[in-house]
Structure formats: structure tokens, C-alpha cells
Amino acid sequence: MQRRKFLKRAFILPAFTFSKRSLLTVLEACSRSLTFKRVRPTDPGWPSYKKWEKLKLEVNGNLIKIESPLNTCKIDAKGNACKEVFRELRNPYYIGDQPALTQSAGWLYAWTSSPSIYAVAAKTANDVAAAVNFARIHNLRLVVKGGGHSYQGTSNAPDSLLVWTRAMNKIELHDLFVPVGCESNQQPQQAVSIGAGAIWMHVYEAVTAKAGRYVQGGGCATVGVAGLIQSGGFGSYSKKYGLAAAALLEAEIITAKGKILVVNACQNPDLFWGLKGGGGGSLGVITKITLKTRELPTWFGAVSGSIKANSDAAYKKLIERLISFYNEQLFNPHWGEQFKFYADNHAAISMNFQGMESKEAKEIWKSFEDWVNSSPQEYSWQRPLDIVSLPAKYMWDSAILAKYAPSAIVKDDRPNAPSENIFWSGDQEQVGQFWHGYHSVWLPAELLEDSKQKQLVNALFTATRFWTVGLHFNKGLAGAPKEEIAAAKETATNPSVLTAFALAIIAGGDETGPVIPGISGHEPDIQAASHSADHINKAMVALRHIAPGTGSYVSESNFFEPDWQHSFWGTNYSKLSEVKKKYDPDGLFFVHHGVGSEEWSDDGFTRLHSTVA
Template identity: 30%
Template sequence: MHSPTLRSIALVGALVAVIHANTAFVNAAPDDLPPHPSPSSKCYCQPTDPCWPNDATWSALNTAVGGRLIPTKPAAYECHDPHYDAAKCQEIQKGYHFDYWRHKQPGAVEQTNWEVFNYRSCRGFNQTEPCYQGAVPLYSVNVTNVQDVQHAVRFAAKNNIRLVIKNTGHDYLGRSIGVSSLNVWVHHLKKIALDDNFVPEGAPRRTPGQGAIILDPGVIWQEAYAAANEHNVTVVGGAHPTVGTSGGYCQGGGHSPLSPRHGLCVDNVLQYKVVTADGQLRVANAYKNKDLFWALRGGGGSTFGVIVEAVYKTHPAITEFSYAGYRIGFNGTEARRKVYTSFLSQQLAWGAAGYSGYSYFQLEGLMFYYMFPGVGSTVVNSTMSAFLKEIASIPNITIEGEAVSAGSFWEAFGPLVTNNTEPTSGSNTILGSRLIPKANFEDAAGISQLVDVMMEAQDDLGKLMGPAGATVLGHLVAGGQVSKGNSRETSVLPAWRKALFHVVVAAFWPDTAHPGAPQYMGEKITATTQRFRDISPGSGAYFNEADPNEPDWQEAFFGSNYPRLRAIKRKLDPRGVFVCHNCVGSEDWNKELTCRL
């Protein structure tokens, strides 16, 4: 049996052999790498640069992290020649379009357009199509403890290599992937604890304790909700069950089905433990590292450090909970306008009552799933009746759905849990979004204007992708307690405090599309999103579900908080160990995020 050191050398040697023998795999050929001047401290090292770490250096890192340095391959690697393996490819095809499978692959993210670099990638199942590394990291550290994170961060800083962080890869801005990078893969850190009397470190004596859930960075919301339910408490988290709890979701703001009742995720953070750019483990809360704590609550993920523990406030269990799911069918432009107008006219009152929900505005229908914490189905039916009665008189209208009582948030959350038989990821996706202020819902003129813009956006999307793609997504996740939060205490975009509705548009395209499709689709989504920007001056966009080509992104994502965030970034990470697309400080870097400007 080989010693750990020999196994480490063998592992790294095998990868280096692949690098030299198959440049298509690692995408390290000179014409594939971003152009930049001769290697210098202004640019991250690339595999073809003299500064790239040698075999012994990589082997030392592998030894330091217990042999868990992974040569990282694209998810579809074994489906392409010359690496084709029929049995492995069959398994890849079974999981390729499912998020639970992609989370387990260090080289996969949910939106595959982010796996492309210089028009090259390794996607799909065409055996004869070349397989390039693209933007997939060259190495991943399968983290099992805080020390592994520290080793990875220090290695990247010392050797001038780009560092990325991945739990699930559930990200619409490509922040968990990067060309020629080292990936800190935290997916297997799964500890969950609940504390009824949590007191932040450094708090004064006699500071009263409060209920809290303590989460490792690999935990997803489905797991956190189940644990909270067993403890008879609730916690503010994401609507998608496989979103990570501790990464970009909360650091970017974090809207939730419970936000109108309990605020955004950032409003519920009690403490973080984070490895910063110098490799140090720091505690950030209201008493220690206050600037860092402020920045982590709204300044975005992959920017200020690697979260290794998040502590969130818990709330008493909601013992009476209802939800309603409906599909309203209609024909014609006038009927569509009437249904949209009636539905949007309800949002101000529903948000004020602490209700929340998700809606799909389609050409021939409106679908929505709403949650009603603290009320029974009788109250929900009464709430729904005014809206349903108003639209029932529209010719050829169809109404399907019901209101259901649930014993807890966890029970109501069940219908939102993705069925593993339905594909949910592994596609090319780009979003655009806007936070629509409450003021737009306060009179008939504002609602009429919003309906006009929604229908114009549907026309745009229909021309781009056909009728099936002409969908606008609505989220009632603001108002209520979100409006009462104080953005001076967190770095979240201040526009959240005046918002009521979060609107999203999306474009999709196949892997076989023209290489220019991503740019073309991106331009169209930016233009469509501009319609919503025009009716909401002074508002902004939810960072985690935004247009990657957002104009004036500093203002749109961070607002008046940006200057302070940028100053904290410069202080904590002057060398740029953490860099990501449209993240704080990224304007100092080129488009490929490989060289400082």
C-alpha cells in the first residue's frame, strides 16, 4: 500500500500528465487562455505561465488537506471522446439535469452557460464533440474542516491563483466557477445545531440568549427546515429546497416565503465564522469585527471570505399555516389584462398581512402559489374570494385550485420541494430582475403601468423564445417586516425596504445554439428588464437573481452602501483573493476576472 505522500504525488502527477497530454481537457492551450501581458502580480497565474505551481507544490497542498485535492473534470467528461465510458456516461445522463446530482459534482454548476470559456466547454452527450475544461476549476479541495478552507485560501493567495467557492452551484451569476481556478468545495460540511439560548461571542455579560440555528456551509434549506421543524421553531430561508444556507443566498439579502413576516435572511443573522483573505478564522457579529459583519449581510457571497458557520435567529413555530395554489386560464389580450390587474391589486394588502407567494404570468394563464402564515383555510378562502369573484365574470375564464390548511411551515413548504423526477437544472439560463416599489401598487395608474410593462415584456420574450417562453415571474417577498428592517444595520440594498414585488424574466437556449447565443440572449434580457427599470427609478435588483449585464450594477445591487462596502473590501482583501462577477471591487478586473485593469 502506498503511503499518503506517495498517493498525493500520484494524484497530482496524474493530473499534470493529463494537462500536458490533453490540452483540450484542461483548456490550457495558449489560444484558450485570456490574453494578458507577461505574467505579473496583476494577473492570476495560468497553467502555461512560469508562475504556475509545480507538481511538488500541488502535492504539498494535497497532503495538507488530507489527500482531498481533486483534479476537477467537467460534469460530462466521460460522455466525450477520448474519455468516453458508456457506463459512466449513462449515469451522467440520468443526473445531468437534476440539481441534486450536480451538487455532488465539484465541476458542475446549475446553469451550464457559466461552464463555458472562450466558446469552449464540455457539455451534453455528443460523444464526438470535443471536451474542453472551459471555466470549470482545475482543482477542488473537498473540505471537511475549517483547516482545509484555510489551507486552500492561503495556497491561492501565496501562489496567485484564482479561488472560487462552491456548495451547490445554485447561482445565476457564475460566482462558484472560474477558469484555471482552485475550488473550495464545502458541500460535505453538514453539521446542524439548535440553541435556545445563543449568545454571540464577545457580547457583554448578562446579554440575554435567543433561539438560533447553527449551520455548516454545506447545509441546504431543505435540511435546515427539517431540523428546525423537529425543534418546533421556524427559520427564514429560501423557497428552493436545495439552495445553500450559508453562502451567497443570505449574503446577497436572501428573500424567503417568511420574509413579509420575519424580514430578509440578512435581518436574521446573529453571527458568522469566516475565513478571510489572509487565511485567518474570524468571528463576525454585533460585537466583534463589526465592519465585516455588516458587509457579510448584504454585500454578496464570494467577496469577503469563506463562511464556515452561520448562525440565524429562529422564531416560534407557526402552528396554523395555510397555502393556496391556483391556475387561472383565459383567452385574449383583454382578459389577460383584467386578470393581471385584479391579481396585482391584491398584493399590497396581502403583503401587509404577512402573506407571501410566487406567481407565473403567462400568455394564457396565471399560476400562483401563496403562503398564509398564522391563518386557517377559512380565512384564506375569504381572502381569495374577492379576487376570484372579480375575475369570474370574465368570459371564458377557468379557475382551478384550492386553499389548504397545514400544521406548520414545514408542511406548507412540502409542495415547493422539487420532485426528483422533474429536471430542474443543467441548462443555459440568464435572468433579469427588478424590485418593484410599494408605491407602484398604491393606485390604479401604477398598477396599470406595471401590467402594461409585464405584457410588453411577454411580447419581448415570446419573440425571443416562442409563446412557452413568454413568462414573467412575480415574487411577493417584500413589504411587511422587510419594510421595517433597517438597512443601516446591514449592507443589503436599501431599495428592499421600499419594495413589495420582485419581478424576474429569463431566457433559455440549447447547447447546440450558435456560439453567439449567450451574448444575444443577454442583450435581449437586458433590454426587456429595462422596461421595469424605467417604471421604478431609484429602486434596484436582487443581487442573487439579477441580470449579469445589469447597467450601473453597483447602484442596482448595493445602492448607497457601495462606497463603504468597497472600502471594507480594500481593507480585508487588498490583493483580490476573492473576485467574482459584478461583486464588490470587481470593476478593478477585466471581464474574464483574470487580470487587474
């Protein structure tokens, strides 16, 4: 078609179906979509003080003008007040209670934790709806934060309005739950409803320690429930219980239009599907979720230890033996967590198990232990193999853990902190972390076959010449029960997880304690960080070579991930895009590498593409 004829049809034909005023409205909307920019505090369109005060009344006073506790360090970086802030930055509960802070401090050349201008400290769904409406009407950058654990920095942005759900942390158990609208086709079942601001340690204490049930959630105790569900969600026992997102029965969510929806398999099923692994912060603001609970196994347990090899050749044999041992003895629903392979030729074992006592677990591990002990000239135990079990109901019981396993946990040491505010000692290193690099890749189960194990071993060894490699076996559903794989297939998560035996993670950050760009005496060493990032990248190349195109886990992945749509969601991305266009056509909800973010500038302030077809 000639250009002149095309233009004539484009601008004349609509006149037969629209009034003159309607046509002008369409053209104005089209123009806005091509040049749309969100406003900053320095822009003329930024809301006036009176408008902010009106919002404050609408949310019952729960509007906060954010002041970062780090501001005291900008005044006096060597003062006692600043020293106290940096001490608290090792406490995830302190960070979680500060609207200005996030669990990670930032990422080299990617992002730095930056506070919003205002936060709605939401206590109800109506508070969230008011914040969403205010942001939409006034063209504001909107950010949502629950647990604040995003490595990608999605729960913070400068010059924005924050929806902070921390106070929405109610936990309610149900004996006979049926999703709204599903009364005719679903049987009542045991479940738990959880506010979006709750963290998994408190959920486990309520569901397992107090009620004797199990709910599939995250391994890290201070991760927020809503963010985990929206990313797919893995815990130590996912090889038995599947994806956390697959257990979602219902969600309450605030849409871009400020509407409060209850979504499930019977109401708005497309949006419900998108929330199950489609990524946090892209489709709406979750205010409450309901998850099915399971029968609790009798026992939970753990196996830990580390072995040092005295040569490269011995180390490669150790990797080979661990992989074959996993395939023969641990590749089943009983086992989860990880092996770590280090550059200094030592391997660490940190596995969890369920459904057996320590005696049975020791019998399983005896052959491997004997293999190591038979070659003292090649191997030595840096930490002898330790195998323990405990009644499952005590796994997250803060009082029991404090009494019988105090070294396994760290307490919230602030005055008058609740006794249940604990977290695992092994998670302390990531609190306040400034990341140099972070990669993950799904490893398909076919790599465990006899004909391909050598290829896997060689790739792992090559990667360790540059950086530590962690194999997270619970973050791959190959070997899980068929019904859990089938349930995961009905989520938006990358289908690669269905056939992966593990998620390989290669990551690192500043090990000198919390570092904050812009704070004198506490800034990261950029040269050292760049060197680390380069080695992390090179290590991942070796693994991607044996697992091309399998993708990575959206919550634990490279900030600079190429072809992230396919990497995070595979064949599910096109369907997710349709859900996004239906429920948020104007792109109010933006996160880095979230669904629909390709239409926006990196900071989420400028729309790059027209929304008009």
C-alpha cells in the first residue's frame, strides 16, 4: 500500500465510526503514549503538599516521608551513630523494618539501594488501592516492597512512591478452605492465608511449630511470602513438595486501576496463573495469599561437611564421585539443598532431608564417607561429616532452636525484639550484601546420565578455576513426585525447571562487611569488585556451554541477563505479556526485567513504545 493512501485511510476512515471529539481523544492518547514520562520531585507535575496530605488522610495517616538511617553517615561517617547503623545492617529484621533500606545494598554497575520519597505503610488492601490510584493519577514511579530481598533491586527506586506491605503480616490457618467462586468444583482443604508483608520464618513458626502442618515456602527465613510466590519459589524440601507457587489457592491483589480483586482458578484465572511465577511487581500488588498446607513428615534432617583434595586431579575425581553419588543415592524427593565446589579444591556438603531419621541417612552416606577415607593421601576432611535429624515440628521452633541449636541461628538483637525473630546463620553473609555478580542456570537431568556425567564434571571443574559453584538440587524438579511436576507445569515458571535436576548458582559480593556507595570509609572497592565480576562471568560460561538455552531462575539471576524474557520464562513469556496488557495496559507496574519492561527505559520513567496498536 502506498504511504499516502495508508495515511488517508488511517486518518479519514475512523471518522465514520468516531465523533470528532472521540477521534481527538484517541489521537491525544496516542501522542501521550509515545512521549509518556513519569514525574520526579523536580518536575512541575509532582503532586503538591496538599495532594500528599489528602493521600495521607485517605490511608488513615499511614503515609511516611522517608528519611534513610544512612543520612547520619553522610553527616559524620566516623561517628557513633553511623557505626551503630552499620552494625544493624547485619540484621535482616532491622533492615526489613526500615522503609528506606533493602536486604541487598546494591550491585556493581547496576543499582544502588535508594529510598523512595514517600511510602504508604499499608495496613489494609484499601491503603494499597489508594496508593496505586494516587500513583496512576499523578504519573508517579511506583515501587512495592515486602521482604525487600530482591537481588535485582526491584523493591526500590529513587524519586518514587513506595507501597510498603511490612505491616500486612497476619497469618490465619484454615481447616476447610475453598477459594471464592470454586464452591461447586473444589473440595475444602487445609490452608493458610498470609499477609503480603509476612516473612517465611514467622509463617513456618505458625504453620509447623504451632499447628503441626507444612507449607512450601522459601529456605531463607526472612524472604517475604508474596515475592517468593510470584517468582515461583523454592525451599529446602521442594524436591518433595514442588514449587511454592503451585500451592497457591487464592490471592487478593490490587490492579493498576486500583481495583481489589480476589483471584483463583475460578475467578480471573489468567491473572491467577500469571501470579504463580510471573515475577513480582509486574501484574499488580498482592496483599494476601492463601496456600495449601500439607501433612508434616515425622523427621527433618541435615548433612554437612567439607573435603579438601590435595591436587587438581584428585579434586576432579572428588567432583565426579559426588555427582555420581548424588545420582545414585540422593536424586529423589527425600533430599534437597546443595553441594558447593570451591576454587581452592575443596567441596562443601550442605544437604537437607525429610522423611527419615539420621540413622537411615548415615547408612546412605556411608559409602561416600568410606570412599573419602580410603584415600587419605588425596583427601582430608576439613569438617567431618555431620548427620543430624529432629522431629519435623521443631524445625522452625524458635524456642527449641535457641535451646538446642543456638549456633544454627542468629537472633534479632534489638531491644524488645520478639523471640521468634531468628534467621539461619548461613544466611547472614547475604544481609546488606553489595553484589559483584550473580548468575544461575538450570541443569537438565540428562547431564546425570552415564554418557554425559563426564561432560558435567569437566564443566564444573573448569568453572571452579574462576569461582565457587553451588549446585542447588532442591531448585530443580526432576526427581520430584509426578503430581508436583504436573502442578508446576500449571504455573508461569520457566518450563526448564520441570526437567532440571539442579539450579547452578555462581555469585559473589563484598566480603568485608556492609558496603554502601557514597558513604565515606564504607564504599566498595570497584577495582576488586570488577575483577570478581569478570571471574564470575567466566565461570558461568563453562556451565552455559553444557546447558544452552535452559535459562535461569528469575529471583537468582544476572542483572544484565541477555534475552531475559526467554531465560526467565521460556515459552510462557508470550502468555504473560497478554496478561500484562490486559490488567496493566499502561505499564504502571514496572520492575527491571519484569514482564513488559522492554517498553520502558531502564529506570522505568520513560515509555519507549506506543501502547496503541
